[in-house]
Amino acid sequence: MDRRKFLKTGGRFLAATPFACDLLVASVASASGPGAGRWGMVIDLRRCPEGCDACVKACRRENNVAEHGDPRWDVHWIRQVEIRPHGQEDAPTRTVPLLCNHCERPPCAQVCPVRATYQRDDGIVIVDHHRCIGCRYCLIACPYNARFFNYRENEAWPNKDYPKRSHGVAESCHLCAHRLDQGRLPACMEACRDAGAGAIVVGDLDNPESEISRLIAANSVKRIREDLGTGPKVHYIGL
């Protein structure tokens, strides 16, 4: 079975938490064809304390994301950025976790000349690192600066269960697809819950009963640069 097929067919889900129910629905749905399930994320900034870096650290550890200690070469799948309201230069900034939006219409996939970047049936946008030729078109096309490039070899390999990328390939968050397909929570969401915040919720946007759909229905949510027409699937509460 090739890797893409493996990712589509998904895994079994064993836990029985409310979050788990969300994951089960979307995980099974992802195996049953286009439109049957659609992964998305909510980040509730009201529950996301300034200075917390639990999601960033967990993502880096889980996915062997390169950290060289030099901002020119470091790769980020999720990172904390300082933002302030548009046009209000004197307004205080606040920290917001930023990651790939798994766009409904991803410009990164549209420009990739070798289809190394593609969208799964469940909406997750993935880079096939074996196909990537390192042209970096996707870095230019992504309006969210969510794509990074491995300019250097990454020596660290904390998670031996997940492959290390070599230099010369592009990458970004894949919503921990390998964990979702096993019925596990994404590393960032798990770490956020373990830290007592519970600000990150990943689930099936097509299921009105899912935790994520209920959060979106009950709150005022914003997505970053919706006006671009990319259809970002990361929703912020309290932005």
Ligand code: SF4
């Ligand atoms: S946020 Fe950027 S990398 Fe992620 S799907 Fe959209 S265009 Fe692609």
Ligand code: SF4
């Ligand atoms: S850098 Fe890789 S993933 Fe990005 S557009 Fe080029 S081939 Fe595709």
